[in-house]
Amino acid sequence: MHPRAILSIACFIGLAIASIRTPPLVLPFIDRTNAHESMTMYPDRGVWWPDYPRFLEAVRAHTKSGDSIALADPTMRWDAGYSYAYYRASYFLSGREVLPLVGPDDRRIMANVGRAQYVAVWHNRPPRGRPVVFAGYGGVLVRR
Amino acid sequence: MALVLAALFTTLVLGIPAALAIDRECRGGALVGLSFLYGSGLLYGALLTLSLLHITWSAITTTVAALAVAAGLAFVARRKSLEATGTAGRAWSPAALPIDLLTAYTLFSYALYATLARVWEWDFWAIWGLKARVFVEASGIDWRFLRSPFNEFCHPDYPLLLPLNYAYTALIGGGWDDRWLGLFGVAYGLALLLIVRSLASREMPPVAAAVLTFAATAFALSHYVGLAEAPMIAFGSAGVLFIRRAVMFDERAAMRHGAVLLGLAGSTKNEGLALIVAVGAAMLLVDRSHWRRLLRLWPAVAIVAPWTIIRIALNLHTDIVRGGAFARAVIRLHEGISLLQRLIAQLPDSWMWILMLAALVIASHRVRAAERFVFSVVAIQLFFYVGAYLVTPHDLEWHIETSWPRLTRQIAVPLLFSVTVLLARTFAGEETLAHAEAGQDLH
Numbered sequence: 370m371h372p373r374a375i376l377s378i379a380c381f382i383g384l385a386i387a388s389i390r391t392p393p394l395v396l397p398f399i400d401r402t403n404a405h406e407s408m409t410m411y412p413d414r415g416v417w418w419p420d421y422p423r424f425l426e427a428v429r430a431h432t433k434s435g436d437s438i439a440l441a442d443p444t445m446r447w448d449a450g451y452s453y454a455y456y457r458a459s460y461f462l463s464g465r466e467v468l469p470l471v472g473p474d475d476r477r478i479m480a481n482v483g484r485a486q487y488v489a490v491w492h493n494r495p496p497r498g499r500p501v502v503f504a505g506y507g508g509v510l511v512r513r
Numbered sequence: 514m515a516l517v518l519a520a521l522f523t524t525l526v527l528g529i530p531a532a533l534a535i536d537r538e539c540r541g542g543a544l545v546g547l548s549f550l551y552g553s554g555l556l557y558g559a560l561l562t563l564s565l566l567h568i569t570w571s572a573i574t575t576t577v578a579a580l581a582v583a584a585g586l587a588f589v590a591r592r593k594s595l596e597a598t599g600t601a602g603r604a605w606s607p608a609a610l611p612i613d614l615l616t617a618y619t620l621f622s623y624a625l626y627a628t629l630a631r632v633w634e635w636d637f638w639a640i641w642g643l644k645a646r647v648f649v650e651a652s653g654i655d656w657r658f659l660r661s662p663f664n665e666f667c668h669p670d671y672p673l674l675l676p677l678n679y680a681y682t683a684l685i686g687g688g689w690d691d692r693w694l695g696l697f698g699v700a701y702g703l704a705l706l707l708i709v710r711s712l713a714s715r716e717m718p719p720v721a722a723a724v725l726t727f728a729a730t731a732f733a734l735s736h737y738v739g740l741a742e743a744p745m746i747a748f749g750s751a752g753v754l755f756i757r758r759a760v761m762f763d764e765r766a767a768m769r770h771g772a773v774l775l776g777l778a779g780s781t782k783n784e785g786l787a788l789i790v791a792v793g794a795a796m797l798l799v800d801r802s803h804w805r806r807l808l809r810l811w812p813a814v815a816i817v818a819p820w821t822i823i824r825i826a827l828n829l830h831t832d833i834v835r836g837g838a839f840a841r842a843v844i845r846l847h848e849g850i851s852l853l854q855r856l857i858a859q860l861p862d863s864w865m866w867i868l869m870l871a872a873l874v875i876a877s878h879r880v881r882a883a884e885r886f887v888f889s890v891v892a893i894q895l896f897f898y899v900g901a902y903l904v905t906p907h908d909l910e911w912h913i914e915t916s917w918p919r920l921t922r923q924i925a926v927p928l929l930f931s932v933t934v935l936l937a938r939t940f941a942g943e944e945t946l947a948h949a950e951a952g953q954d955l956h
Contacts, residue, residue: 376875377940380868381933385724387864388731393626394619401629408630412638434650456666460638463689464650469663 412457421454421491424506425461428489431503431510434464438510439485443492447473454491487512514628516686517693521549521700523685524678527579528552530587535773536766537590541604546707547770549700550747554777554816555579556681557674561819564654571652572685604714604722612723613710616730620703623734627695637691637739640667645679646689660827670829672820674780675741691739698743702734705747709733709930712754717937725933731862732925741782742919748778749788750926752813753890756792757927759809760799760886768809776816783831784923786821787897788890789813795889838904845903852902855910861918865925869932876935877942887931891924 396404410418432438440458444450451471459467468481482488488496491508495501499511531551532539539547559578560570568574605613632642644667647655659669678697683689709729713722733750735742752774759768775792778785793807823829845852860866873881873888898920905912 373875373877374940377872377936380872380875381721381724381936381940383868384728384865384872384929384933387862387868388728390619390731390736393622396622396625401625405630408633411630411633412635452666456635456639456643459664459667460643460646463643463646466661467663 417453417457420506420508421457422461424489424491424508425458427503427505428458428487428508428510429462429465432462432465432487435466436487437466437468437485438462438487438489439468439470439481441470441488441490441493441495445471445477445493447471447475458489482513485513514693514696516690517682517696520682520685521696523576524552524556524681524700525549526552527555527583530583530590531555533590534586535769538766541711542707543711546704546711546751549704550751550774550777553678553701553744554674554748554773554780555582557677557777557780558582560677560680561654561673565819567653569652570648570680570684572687575681575684604711604719606719609719609723612720612727616706616723616727619727619730620699620706620734623702623730624696624699626736627698627738628693629695631691632694632739634737634739636737637694640671641675641741642679642691642694642739643667644673645676645683646691648676648680649683649689656827659829665832668832669827670783670824670831671741672780672782672785672817674777675744678744695738698735698738701743701747702730705733705750705926706730708751708754709926712758713930713933715758716934721933721937725930728865728933729926729929731865732922732929735919735922737919740919742923745778745782745785746923746926748774748781749785749923752778752788753792753887753924753927754930756796757887757931759806760796761883765809768806769812772810772812773816775810776813779813779817780820784894784897784920786817788894788924789817791890791893791897794893795886798889799886832907833901833905835906837906841906842900842903845909852899852909855913856899856902856917859913859917860921862922862925865929866921869928872932872936876939880935880938880942883938884931884935887927891928894924 413419413422428438438458440455442451442454444454451469452473455467455469455471468478468485470478470481472478482496487502487510488499489508489510490496495509495511496513499513501509502512503510525545525548528548528551529544531554532544532547535547535551556575556579559575559582563570563574563578632638637643644658647658651658654673658664675697679694682694706726706729710722710726713725716722717725733746735746737743752771755767755771755774757771758764759771771792775785775789779789789810792813793810796807796810797804898917902909902913
């Protein structure tokens, strides 16, 4: 056999072998309970799991489509966690208008408190003197 | 899960008239794969049109709209006699069966992975899934949401094909549920693998076609579950592979498939828009005398036009070209070597890329020249990616780390296909040569 033909075969077989992705291939043979739990908490891993998603679900249950909700979290700094809290709230509270109180440059956007019908506060101090709509899972939802 | 499967099946059925309208002789795996991809595009078109006409989305309005278009296409398929794509070779053989079973097992394992839990990827719930969920709540595209300065994080300029497909599932399911949406990636991956298997069997023996399809699972089954990578890989790869056939074998039906699929790639991700340009440029590079053939890409332009116009009208900017892009590019050009080093360091599937490059060296010049089109598309698309890194306003390290592994996988299937054809032809050619030389020695 010509050397070029041998190299072609070797390269062809090499491509097939290199394409094998072992981790998913073993999935049918293992107990996937741990993997399910780990992937379920993956978006909210760290201090956010499991209370933050539960809090957002509760806020959703106590508000209706079209309501506007300002959001406060314990960090109140964009890269320290606020961006995550805001994005996640936007997903869970779809249909409502979620208003950030912090911008990507860490600037406070307090005008949004005035625009919002509700303020959702998670692990932070809620505004005083406002009627509490819901309290639980480490957070408070107050009406403005 | 049943509802998502029902939505995927409906998508497939809706797409059959479209596949047959484009190519009446389309059959087997290619028909199934193309029908799903076209059905997905058809639903995107239906939901976008309803929103533009201010018609409220519901399971009934969206299905009726999609059925109306599908019925029209079925009428076209019956009436028009457009010539078909090239005849399929022998697709199956007993020797190929074990390899095809291995591919099926890989797909099954991937399906288990993609549905381990609710879709978990950040970009799903911050971009693709978020938009779908918001639109379902609004019973239409929520333009106010897209225009809000507070929602720039969800990239409002990104094309909406995938979110609208997710939205359709929620509409027929009666509400939003992200538990089984990972199955979309499985469906797009399967569609592409069926197309690859069918196209490969036209150019190589069944065993080689089966091995190529198995190797393609590394790229077609995207591990970025819930993101637009899976449809982008499926539409883009299938589009390039059909245009390749059109360029190499002058098949008009393949050109139609390719142009429509590229248009759908451009309706899935911004990289799809770049891919249309890359394909056009590569067609010119391969044969400048056939520039008129470029006009046959018009369906791609027509499909991406509505969203492009909407983007411009609503002033939805792409973040990477934010102010000062030229200045950033000039500065980063001076760091060219370090940029290249970062790209090499972050390259995923490195063994696959090394072997694909090795195949280019191993192949004889004559067979390599035949695959110039695909190599040009890949090179031009890579050039666009590097251009995006040069102008990005984001931290370069972060941008490369979070996007390069995804981007390189978008263009890998056509390259893998061409490389495999090269290896098969080189092997066949060298063997023929060796036999001829042996014959001469005997005489």
